[in-house]
Amino acid sequence: MARTLRDARLDTREARSRLRVQGRPHWRLLEPGLHLGYRRLAKRPGTWCVRRYVGGQTYTVETLKGVVADDFANADGKTVLDFKQAQREVLKHKPKAAGALTVADAVEQYLAYLTENAKSADDYRYRADALILPSLGGIAVADLTTEKLRGWLSTLAKSPAKRRAHEGGTEPLRRRRSTANRTLTILKAALNLAFREGHAPADGAWRRVRPFRGVDAARLRYLKVAEAQRLINACDADLRQLVQAALQTGARYGELARLRVHDFNPDSNTVTVRQSKSGKPRHVFLTDEGAALFRRWCTGKPGNALLFIRNGQPWGKSNQCRPMLLACERAKIDPPIGFHTLRHTWASLSVMASMPLIVVARNLGHADTKMCERHYAHLSPSYEADSIRKHAPVFGFEPDDQKVTALRVRS
Numbered sequence: 001m002a003r004t005l006r007d008a009r010l011d012t013r014e015a016r017s018r019l020r021v022q023g024r025p026h027w028r029l030l031e032p033g034l035h036l037g038y039r040r041l042a043k044r045p046g047t048w049c050v051r052r053y054v055g056g057q058t059y060t061v062e063t064l065k066g067v068v069a070d071d072f073a074n075a076d077g078k079t080v081l082d083f084k085q086a087q088r089e090v091l092k093h094k095p096k097a098a099g100a101l102t103v104a105d106a107v108e109q110y111l112a113y114l115t116e117n118a119k120s121a122d123d124y125r126y127r128a129d130a131l132i133l134p135s136l137g138g139i140a141v142a143d144l145t146t147e148k149l150r151g152w153l154s155t156l157a158k159s160p161a162k163r164r165a166h167e168g169g170t171e172p173l174r175r176r177r178s179t180a181n182r183t184l185t186i187l188k189a190a191l192n193l194a195f196r197e198g199h200a201p202a203d204g205a206w207r208r209v210r211p212f213r214g215v216d217a218a219r220l221r222y223l224k225v226a227e228a229q230r231l232i233n234a235c236d237a238d239l240r241q242l243v244q245a246a247l248q249t250g251a252r253y254g255e256l257a258r259l260r261v262h263d264f265n266p267d268s269n270t271v272t273v274r275q276s277k278s279g280k281p282r283h284v285f286l287t288d289e290g291a292a293l294f295r296r297w298c299t300g301k302p303g304n305a306l307l308f309i310r311n312g313q314p315w316g317k318s319n320q321c322r323p324m325l326l327a328c329e330r331a332k333i334d335p336p337i338g339f340h341t342l343r344h345t346w347a348s349l350s351v352m353a354s355m356p357l358i359v360v361a362r363n364l365g366h367a368d369t370k371m372c373e374r375h376y377a378h379l380s381p382s383y384e385a386d387s388i389r390k391h392a393p394v395f396g397f398e399p400d401d402q403k404v405t406a407l408r409v410r411s
Contacts, residue, residue, distance in 0.1 A: 010038045011083045013071060016046065023113065024196070025049050025061075036083075036090050037061070038069060045071040048086040051198070060101075061197035063112070064089060101199040103144070103191075104137035110190035123277070124186050131156060131183045141191060141200045149187075149209045156180040157212065177212040184211055220375050221341055222348035227333060234330035238310045239323045241297060243342060245308065248290035250346035250364050252277065253339045257315040262303035264294045273365065282365050344375070351376045 008026035009015035016038060019026050025037030033053035040046045045068040051061045067081050067089070075082035081089060107128045114121040135152050136144075157173075157180040188206050195203040223231065228247055235243050245256050255273045263272045269291040271284045286294065297307060306314055320339045328336035343364070350360050357369045357377065366372060 008038070010036065016040060016069065016071065025051070027051060030087060030090060034090070036087055045069050045073070045080070048081060048089070050090045060199060063109070101141050101194060102137065103139050103141060103187075104133050106141050106194040106199065107132060107137075107187075107190045110193050113193060127183050127186055132187055136187070141194050144191070144205045146205050146208045149206055153180055153184055153209060156183060174215045177215040181211040181215060184209065220344045220348070221337060222345040223333070223337070223341065225349070227331070228345060230331040231327055231333060234327045236323060236327075238308070239320070239327060242308050242315065242320065243327075244293055246339065246342035247346055248286060248293060249284045250343050250350075251284060252343060253315075253320055256308060259307040260303070261298045261301045261305050261307055263307070264298050266291070266295055276365050280365070282362070284363055347372070347376055348379055351379045354380070
């Protein structure tokens, strides 16, 4: 028999309330090789699960579907179970055969885990449905091999990408490999969770698969102030408000599309992003110019109304792409930019104006400054740059005698 677990007090609501909030379950032995598990979640009812020993130092762990613990509501024996009801459910629960968990099952459990921990799983689900499940979904996790995974990753990196007329050279290949890397990260996270919960005998198959190197270092583009002004003037009315809001907040398209009137606080001049990519809400601070814009947009609207709409309807997924392309053509911004470049514009111009990286990171919703340091630190006035320009050797080089005049490009 594999290692034993310390029994946790799960029999009462009060006892469970003293347990630690964590992703791993707290276990209670019911009979040799069979445990009842309880996951305590923050500010939500916990979930019940079952852990079975299937031999060979291997366990299967399954969550009881469609039920929660009676942490806040009284048990009804159907969707809300107390300890005794969960115990009876586990004892009659049909065990899943060892190794029967497929990649599709592992991904679904991982997405459920993200949702339980208040993290946004929308982008992960989209990538899984489009890029993981069609090729790997039906394969058992225990049957995965390094060769299969490397073949999948290579095929994914070579698959045709969306055509971007303004891109050429090696950029399309870099983008496809970068996409493959991000998808590999999601797959590994799902498989690692399955391994921790005993659905795979080993994790070496995917640990040996390495992502493509040097493909995530794309140069981030941003607009100069004059370019941003031209873009705003070239936008249609509904898009203009959305572009102005992005340039004032650095928020993502989806975050802005979900904003409601009551998310703007005129007393503190802040906007609350309640649903972000990380799952954590944040407060975005506005300049006086930005606060004046938001006040004007909110005037006369009920508090629960969407702040930004398109032809009377909510902005949906990818609704911004075509209007942004047209606005760039009118504003003579070539190559044209995507909406996300407005986020980079806010961050880049803020850093160049000496805003501390930690402030930029918090307004953008990053947990720390690592991402900002990677993408924007070179734009920040620094002691290192000032020292080099002051103390580095000067050789007295003279320009060539040729008289060269820079050509002016008409815009």
